[in-house]
Amino acid sequence: MSYLANKIVFITGASSGIGKATALMLLEAGAKVFDFSRTHQLADELSHPNLRSFKGNVGNETDVIAGFAACVEAFGGVDVLLNNAGIGVLTTDLSSTELDTFEQMFDVNVKGVFLCNREALKIMKPQKAGHILTVISMAGQRTNPNAPVYCASKFGARGLSSGLADQAIKLGIKVTDINPGPTDSNYWGDRQVPREKFLKVEDVARVIVFVLNQPDYVLIREINFDNMKFLIP
Structure with missing residues (x-):
């Protein structure tokens, strides 16, 4: 049984990588997908009746507010x-x-x-239902000497999500952290890294879809996962 049919899913950065892989799986499962991306939009390359795209920057308050309004106008909610x-x-x-x-x-x-969570909550609170997931990564739990600022931002996102989870559960809203290890995506650019030991974007997407495909009463607070090859010295 799929719990995803007709669910309205607002995804930031769905035009590539993990976001794109997840969007495609959700569309196949019957969900309605709203892609909020800063540059390229998924709808530019894929025509689907359950897909809409909006160009915006998650760090811009005006863009985020307009994006959620556009999603509500297109699909009726979030x-x-x-x-x-x-x-x-x-x-x-x-x-x-x-x-x-x-x-x-x-x-x-x-x-x-923060901005996306805030706007989503404005829609979900009256519904007394909803699900907020954040792709944080294991960098929010283990530090890296090559990327201390990135780790700090991910630790911050994890703290924000954890605090929200304590608030949201009383409102009937679920909050889940998705924490993959290194993933073979555009994030790495031209860096010389062992991509063969990394997770694939489809691996992360399948975990996200698994979480979303649980009954409303099932709450998964956090999922941590890695490619075993990466963990073996």
């Missing part, structure tokens, strides 16, 4: 928010890291999650 958009930059030498680099990551990874 049942699920998937905070997927994220940005990561290496900061191997903190003493030479520019403030702009810090602010870019916190604008997307923390401020963006």
Whole structure:
């Protein structure tokens, strides 16, 4: 049995990577997908009656408010928010890291999650139902000397999500953290990394769909997972 049919899912960054893989799986399961992306929109390459796209930046309050309004206008509401958009930059030498680099990551990874959570809650609270998921990553639990600012932003997102979970459960709203290990996506750019040991974006998407396909009374607070090859020295 699928619990996803006709669910309205608002996804940030659904135009590529984990977001795109998840959007495609949700559409196949019968969900209605609203893609909120900063650059390329999924609807530019895929025509589907249950897909809408909106160009916006999660770190911009005006864009986020307009995006949720557009989703409500298109589909009639929001049942699920998937905070997927994220940005990561290496900061191997903190003493030479520019403030702009810090602010870019916190604008997307923390401020963006806050803004989207806030607007989703305005819709979900009257419904007394809803589900907010955030793709945080294991970087929100274990630090990395090459990316301390990125880890800090993910620790922040995890703290925000955990605190929200305690509030939201009283409202009938579920909150789940999705924490994959290193994943083979555009995040890595041209960096020389062992991609063969990483998770695939489809692996992460399947976990997200699994969580969303649970009955309303089943609450999964957090899922941590890695590619076993990455963990073996």
